Structure formats: structure tokens, C-alpha cells
Amino acid sequence: MNAAEELKQALPASVVSTGMQVEKPLVLVKKEDLLEVAAKVKEMGFDHLSVVTGVDYVDRFEVIYNFFSYGKKENLVLKVVLDHEAPEVGSLTSLWKGADWLERETYDLVGVRFTGHPNLTRILLPEGWKGHPLRKDYDMSVEQFVTIGEDGEDIVSTDGSNLLRRK
Amino acid sequence: MDPVTIDTTKFRPVRKKPETALEKLEDTGLISTVLAARERKGLIFLTTVDQVFNWARLSSLWPVTSGLACCAIEMMAVAMAHHDIARFGMEIFRASPRQADLMFVAGTVTKRMAPRVKQLYEMMPDPKWVISVGSCANTGGPYHESYAVLRGVDNIIPVDVYIPGCPPRPEAWLYGVLQLREKIKNEGYGAKWGLNK
Amino acid sequence: METEELLINMGPVHPSTHGVLRFKLRMDGEIIKECTVVMGYLHRGTEKLAEMKTYLQFIPYTDRLDYISAMPNNYAYVKAVEELAGIEVPLRAEYIRVLTVELNRIVNHLVFMGSLLLDLGASTAIMYGFREREKALQLYEMLCGARMTFSYFRIGGVRDDLPDDFMSKLNEFIKDMEKRIEDYKGLINGNEIFMMRMKGIGVISAEEAINYGMTGPSLRGSGVNYDIRKIEPYSIYPDLDFKACVRPECDSYARYMVRIDEMEESLHILRQIADTIPKSEVVATQKYGIAPLTGMPYTAQTYFPRIFIPPAGEAYSRIEAPKGELGFYVVSDGTTKPYRVKIRSPSFCNLTAIPKMVVGLKIPDLIAAFGTIDVVLGDVDR
Numbered sequence A: 001m002n003a004a005e006e007l008k009q010a011l012p013a014s015v016v017s018t019g020m021q022v023e024k025p026l027v028l029v030k031k032e033d034l035l036e037v038a039a040k041v042k043e044m045g046f047d048h049l050s051v052v053t054g055v056d057y058v059d060r061f062e063v064i065y066n067f068f069s070y071g072k073k074e075n076l077v078l079k080v081v082l083d084h085e086a087p088e089v090g091s092l093t094s095l096w097k098g099a100d101w102l103e104r105e106t107y108d109l110v111g112v113r114f115t116g117h118p119n120l121t122r123i124l125l126p127e128g129w130k131g132h133p134l135r136k137d138y139d140m141s142v143e144q145f146v147t148i149g150e151d152g153e154d155i156v157s158t159d160g161s162n163l164l165r166r167k
Numbered sequence B: 001m002d003p004v005t006i007d008t009t010k011f012r013p014v015r016k017k018p019e020t021a022l023e024k025l026e027d028t029g030l031i032s033t034v035l036a037a038r039e040r041k042g043l044i045f046l047t048t049v050d051q052v053f054n055w056a057r058l059s060s061l062w063p064v065t066s067g068l069a070c071c072a073i074e075m076m077a078v079a080m081a082h083h084d085i086a087r088f089g090m091e092i093f094r095a096s097p098r099q100a101d102l103m104f105v106a107g108t109v110t111k112r113m114a115p116r117v118k119q120l121y122e123m124m125p126d127p128k129w130v131i132s133v134g135s136c137a138n139t140g141g142p143y144h145e146s147y148a149v150l151r152g153v154d155n156i157i158p159v160d161v162y163i164p165g166c167p168p169r170p171e172a173w174l175y176g177v178l179q180l181r182e183k184i185k186n187e188g189y190g191a192k193w194g195l196n197k
Numbered sequence C: 001m002e003t004e005e006l007l008i009n010m011g012p013v014h015p016s017t018h019g020v021l022r023f024k025l026r027m028d029g030e031i032i033k034e035c036t037v038v039m040g041y042l043h044r045g046t047e048k049l050a051e052m053k054t055y056l057q058f059i060p061y062t063d064r065l066d067y068i069s070a071m072p073n074n075y076a077y078v079k080a081v082e083e084l085a086g087i088e089v090p091l092r093a094e095y096i097r098v099l100t101v102e103l104n105r106i107v108n109h110l111v112f113m114g115s116l117l118l119d120l121g122a123s124t125a126i127m128y129g130f131r132e133r134e135k136a137l138q139l140y141e142m143l144c145g146a147r148m149t150f151s152y153f154r155i156g157g158v159r160d161d162l163p164d165d166f167m168s169k170l171n172e173f174i175k176d177m178e179k180r181i182e183d184y185k186g187l188i189n190g191n192e193i194f195m196m197r198m199k200g201i202g203v204i205s206a207e208e209a210i211n212y213g214m215t216g217p218s219l220r221g222s223g224v225n226y227d228i229r230k231i232e233p234y235s236i237y238p239d240l241d242f243k244a245c246v247r248p249e250c251d252s253y254a255r256y257m258v259r260i261d262e263m264e265e266s267l268h269i270l271r272q273i274a275d276t277i278p279k280s281e282v283v284a285t286q287k288y289g290i291a292p293l294t295g296m297p298y299t300a301q302t303y304f305p306r307i308f309i310p311p312a313g314e315a316y317s318r319i320e321a322p323k324g325e326l327g328f329y330v331v332s333d334g335t336t337k338p339y340r341v342k343i344r345s346p347s348f349c350n351l352t353a354i355p356k357m358v359v360g361l362k363i364p365d366l367i368a369a370f371g372t373i374d375v376v377l378g379d380v381d382r
């Protein structure tokens, strides 16, 4: 029995389906129950959160968590599906501290909100950047410029006249 | 018919080996119009203010450390023993722009970094020069289509020499430096400051 | 004593932040109370660009993530795509891949050693590090003509076979390197000043390191015996004899020593490869994607023409890069371009632990601790 089925047995109400992703067990989880499932996953010995990936599928968002267990040397993939209008899911920062920046990055680039995150701000792009670049509907034709404000923080605008030498 | 013999010494005048300090200076070609009064045993020499200034400037350019991306690693390689930029008197990379007169823009200038690069340039005292290194700094390079990259550093600061490459080889880098020296040699700062009167 | 709180800004242009990173430090006298990391000054939008490029066109971009060790980046990406498409790679190609990756590990650790010591104020080490790096780069130039940005891997193999005199040059390099590592050990390891700067600085316990998602040498410096080459063996690593270098001390010195030991292990691997490399093709002999033009000789380019279409699906694949776990999450929708590529970069995740590590230290110690995490900003910001 692999980890995905084990999880399904433990929490049958929260697991939508199980399967395989190449050679890794994959579990599709209800988004409301993510925290509960994650706590169970941690209990099962998956102590390393490898990566948090957000994917925009135009009609929905998917957030994918890749776990690894140092003790059992096993992989596990968790997946939640979020609706496109208001993508929101619980944050795993209370369980894995490494999730902090990974979630912030997903918020920054894909625009998925993680509720309960202690500091959900942009991380790679400056605060005030319009849009989330990894969404499929991100408008690449709008140029955004950054200037430095009074206090040394970034100010984003579409007007680069005090930065550029010529128009 | 008799074979024609050509006396090559007539065509190629034998160059005198520089011996005195003054002759050696003349031989470098940096101070080209040294009108040394040889009759007076080299006690006086004449030149222009520009040439002396330029010679001093180009012989010890101090770059500011402004490595931005991959090209910065190549910048380190240029500064190290194998390629040895110290041969051109510019091994002293200054961390502070106030003590530098040359800026290598080595790497990708992102939108977020652009105002900082500009600020760095503005903090450098005059006279100052900029070498833009790598395709990224020249035009945006491989990241030309990206939403977060400025397409060419010459959009924000004036550039003297562009070195293409991704990253440019150290040899290309040194060639770029030589080009800048060539440029400085012909600049006329003295005239600008009224020193030619 | 009552002191006033002071806010100090370090970076983004600071010689010891290895690029464009910024720390915001809240100080109590000389002691760091809180450290905030501000990044993104080198965010180049690589993941978005991946969606606009074909599978093959994206390979050069992977070079530019962690630009000190580009081969492992190439490898992680092509491995993910190969996993997705189920491509078998010929044995000789695997040997060449591991050879280049291990050589790159040595290069990476040389630059690490040099820049760490430069930050600590000892400027000789970087001269040594770059001297040896230059020799390794000459080997790479023989392979692919580039010094840093190789793009040498292809999906299903590598671009070209090894040149004829490569192996003799490699053996020379190995012999030379053995002596050099001894030199470094003699010069640096027991150095009193160095020990004072490194011992007991930037301590992070094993549990915390795991919780923060640290990987690679930085994690092994905390006594966790975790090396993907050993735990999830891929490629030809199961056939090779090497050990994962672990140190139990959890401090900067341990992280430094792990890397020095790793250089020796990599040399050991290179020696084995030089002895046992088999003869075969260097690109996959199955045909994927669109069939090559008839009458063309089978090379990497014809087996994998510019247009390569993997089946729809998702795959996450990771390797042990010099800096830690490097993974690519590739989502394909059955077209010529990836639907989404997510890069799990080791530098980004290792850096997460810095704010925790440096509380209670002084600024010079921040530089020491940060130096031993060994981040590259291209990898952090992507």
C-alpha cells in the first residue's frame, strides 16, 4: 500500500481521488480539508516539503505540493483544485516553515491566496505590481517600471519618464 | 638583364631604442606630442593638458563592483590571475561608487534593479565611463521578451562601450577595456574646463 | 544597557551579498535582532519565458539560473522532460552527464570557497579557486565551446560525444586537483582566524533545517545524511562508489567542510568514470517527436528536432545539484511548448533559514553564515 492509499484510508472524507504521477503517489484533496490532510501527512513522516507549484488552467487553479520523507524515503504529491474567481487555500506555514516563501512566491506569480499565512506579500516582484505574471491572461504588453521612493522602497508605475533617458 | 637589388634599410629606418625615461614615455605612444627638447638634454617637455589628464585617467581606471548576474562571474574571472585585469591598472574594484570612475554593467538589468543602477551611476564622480557587458545589458539579450527586464541599460544611463556575448569571453572583455582606453585617449576634458587657454 | 534600535540596510549592491540581495537588519547595538531578506532584484521571469519557448529552446535558460553550475541545471530540466516522455538515455550519455555534473560540482565549490574567504577578508583563496576553475573551464570548452553557459544537454542525451583527447586532459586535471585540495586543506582548514569566524556561527539544528526545507551540503552540515544521489538514485550513481559527506556540528564550519570533502568525492567519481566509461551512442536511439529528415545522419539534432512533443502530463524530477535539491516541475499539455515549468531552486529554499540563523549574531557573522549557505542570486530570483 502506498502513501496515497494510506492517506485515503485515514481520511476518506477529505480525499477525492488517488493515483500516480510518474512514479510518485498522488492524492487529490478537497481544498477545505487541506490543513487537516497536511497535518496527517506530516504525522506520517513526510518532513520535507520540496516544492509548492501553482498552475493556472484558465478555468481553475491547481496547487501542487511535493513531499518527501527522510525516514521512509518516499514521495507524496498532494493536489488541490481551486476555482478561478477567488483562488484561496489554507497555508501550511504552521507545519513546514519552508512553506513560507514558497507560498509567497506562488501568491506573487500565480495569485493564489493562502489564508492564515503570516506575511502574504509579494516576494520577487515589488509591492504594487499589477497582475500575476504566470496567469495565462497576464497582459505582457503593459510595461511597468519601478522607481525608488523617499523611504527607499519600490514604487511601481507604468510611467517610466523619470527613469528612462529618452522616450 | 641585371637583377635589381633593393637596399631595404632605405625603406625601413632603424628605430632607435628608447633609453632615457623621457624617450620611454614617448615610446608608449600615450603622450604623442611630447616635444622634448633633446638639445637641452630632456629637461623640458611640452604636451597638452588633455593628454596628460587622459593618460593619467586611462592608466588607472577604478571600476565599481556592480555585478548583477551571470556576467559578474566572468567579471571575477577577468579580475583573477589567469586573465589579470591588473595589467591595465584596474584591478582595484571599489565597493563604493564614490571612489570609482568606471562602471561595468555586468548582467541583466531588471526593472527592479534599474533605478538602483541609475542611482549608482549618479553617485559616481565625474569623469565617469560605463561599459555595458553582455547581451542582457546591451539589449535585454535572452530575456528580451520578459516582463521584468529592462531592454538595454542605455535606456537609463549613457554607455561608452558595448561588449556583446552571453557571457562575453574574458578576451572580449579585455578588448572592450582597450577600446575604452582608446576612447579616453581622445577625449578633450581640458578644453571643456577652459584649461587650453 | 539601554540601547537604541537601529535599522541597517545591506544591499542590493553590496560586495558580500554575492549579487543583488538585500538584507534589512534591525540592530540592537551590534547584535542583529531581526533580519528581513528582500529579494527579486534579479527576477527575470524565467518561468513565464518557459511557456513561450519550445522544450528545446528552454535549455539555454536553465544555464542562467545557477550560473556557476550550469550543467546540473541542464540536467535537472532534461531529466524532468525525459521522465515525462519516458525516454531512455543511452549509457554513454549518462556517463558523460554525470561526468560533467561532477566536474561542475568541483567548480561550484571552488567558487564557493574563494568567495566565502574573500568575504571574510582573505583575498588569496579566490585567486586559487579561480585558477583551478579556469582549468576545469578549459575542459568544458573542449566539450561545448562555452565557459559558463553550456547548453550541452539535449533531451535524450548530450549534444556531442567527448572529443578525442578529453580523457587525457581530464586525468591531468584530476591529478592536479588532488594536490590542490591538499593545499587548501593545509592553508585554510586549521587557520585560527578562519576557525574563529566559522565555528559556532549560524547554528541550525537538524530538525529546524529540515523544517525550513534546506537541502544539499547546507543540510548535510547539520548532520542529516541526505543526498539524493544516494537516497533516490538516478542515472549511473548506483554503480559508482562514493559517500555522502556529512558533518554533525550544524555550524558554518561544518557546512564549509562538507563542501571541501565533496570536492574529493567528486574527484573520486570522475576517476571511476574515466576508467569505466563505455562506448555507445550519446543520444537516445528511439525516435520521439517529429521524425528526422530522411537521409540525415542520426545526431542529437535529428533525433530531437526543434519540435519535440511529449505526451500530456506532469512530472516532478529532482537531482542533487551542488547547492542542494534542484527540481523541475514540468506540466505538458501535448503541444510543442511546456504549459508550466516550476523551478524548485536550492538557493531559494536554503535562504529561507537565514533570518532564523542570524538572530543574535553580529553583522560580520551574518556574512560568514550567509557565505556558507552558498546562494546564487540567479537561482534565488529566477
Ligand code: SF4
Pocket: B069, B070, B071, B106, B107, B108, B133, B134, B135, B136, B137, B141, B142, B165, B166, B167, B168, C064, C149
Ligand atoms: S548576457 Fe547572458 S551571461 Fe550575461 S547576464 Fe545576461 S544571460 Fe547572463
